[in-house]
Amino acid sequence: MSAQFNIRRASSRMVSVLQRELDLPRFVAATLVGRGIDTPKAARAFLFPSFKHDWLDPYLVPGLGDVVDALEDAVRKGHRILVFGDFDLDGISATTVLTRGLRELGADTVPFIPKRFEEGYGITAAALERVKTYGPDFLVTVDCGIACKAEVKLVQAAGIDVAITDHHEPTDLIPEGVPVADPKIDATCPSCVLAGAGVALKLVQALGARFGKPYLWRDFVDFATLGTVADLMPMLGENRPLVIEGIKMMNKAPRPCIAALLETSGAVGKPLTSTNLSFSLIPRLNAAGRMGNADLALNLLMSDDFDEAYRLATELEGLNDQRRAIEAELSEIAKVQAAEIYHGQRALVVAGEGWHEGVKG
CATH class of the missing domain: 1.10.8 (Helicase, Ruva Protein; domain 3)
Structure with missing residues (x-):
């Protein structure tokens, strides 16, 4: 064709x-x-683009005010808050942004990423069992949860308060009776271009203002940039100043975890751009979730000690090598299969028993 x-x-x-x-x-x-x-x-x-002219009022995100109200109340009461994310880099970045932000506000906060193979995507019964072991009073999602109507009821039944933040398209499974913030709930919302990490950044902005730290969110722009670029969000609207400022932070004064990644990936001394991020830092951070346990990438992004970060980044480099080897093998198998079954049809599907769930895509 x-x-x-x-x-x-x-x-x-x-x-x-x-x-x-x-x-x-x-x-x-x-x-x-x-x-x-x-x-x-x-x-x-x-x-x-600039934050001054292009970064919009966080309260334009539908439902964000309700989530901020609930989180402010939880923080002031000293409740333990669990930030429930997703195992791709947007989810990991969003979890990092909100966890770090809440801790800066004095909150007892636990980050949580479900295990891809054992617990699955989003709030599941299996993930909830592990959530309970942390003893949270409040669970807030980032980059997931907009379609967890039934699962949220399970969380509530366990005596845990819930709030949802996401950026995915809403369906008829939007949780009910809890605060829900998602820019795509309203098709006219100008913040609908944001990734999950961008929504988390908005949440920190609004929450920080409630506690006398209105510019706290600016400290986490680099993390939100990683999630935005990794999730292939359009470089329009608010994403433009976000990514420009985030890359500027990483180039000018990378924090220890970013510096360690640059060192182990061989990217030291090379200016980062939105393009080469996709071939350097992002695949390595994504590798952890793809291979089954995103905690390695999360722990790295949560680390402010270079020696610890370098150790984690080195481990992540090895995991990424494994991911690439599996990907190369599956790619060759898929090409052979495609050559055998393709006869000019307009659609082509290849599949195989036992193909690695986190890599085959």
């Missing part, structure tokens, strides 16, 4: 205006105009 390209026509007059006003190469100006960014003001906003 031949590829088809639809080329948007760009007004020559507007292209010339952008060229002149912003001193841009013609192909850049034409690309902007073709994408509907056809005034100098709009082009400047797109090319030079």
Whole structure:
């Protein structure tokens, strides 16, 4: 099937205006105009994003105020709060952001990531059994939970208060009777481009303001950047200043855990970009969850001691090597199978018994 390209026509007059006003190469100006960014003001906003102009009020996220109210109450009462995340890097980053934020506010906080193979995705009965061993009074999800209507009732039945934060599409399984924050609940919400880590950052922003630390969230922009890029979120709206500032933090003064990752991945001395993050730090951090236990990546991102972080990063490097070896083997098997069964059909599915659940995708 031949590829088809639809080329948007760009007004020559507007292209010339952008060229002149912003001193841009013609192909850049034409690309902007073709994408509907056809005034100098709009082009400047797109090319030079900033938190001051582009980071929006966190309370625009539907339900976020209710989650903040519930968390503020839990913190002030000294309740133990469990942050329940997901085993991909967005979930791990979101868990890191909220756990670190809550601890900075004095909260007794436990991070928790379910085990991929033993407990599955999101709140499950198996995961809940391990959650109980931490003795939490309050469970707040990040990057998951929007479709856990029945499971939330199990958590409540265990005597644990619940709040949900997520960024996935809502269904008819939205939990009821508990605070739920998800920008995609309202299709018109301008924060719907955010990853789970971005929503967690908004939560820390709003919660920090309640405790006299309105800029606390800025300390965790680098973590939210990792989750945003890893989850392939569109580089539009709030994600643009977020990723720009996060990469700037990692390049200028990487915290110990990031510095250790740069060292073990061979990326030291090479400027990080949103592109090469996807080939350096992100695959290594994702490897832990793919291989079955995301705690290694979580513990690394929670570490502020370089020696400890370097040890964990070295262990993660070995795990990533295992992941790559399995991926290469499965890829070869899949290619052979595809060659045998493909006869020009428009859809092709390959499968195999025992293919590694965390790698086969």
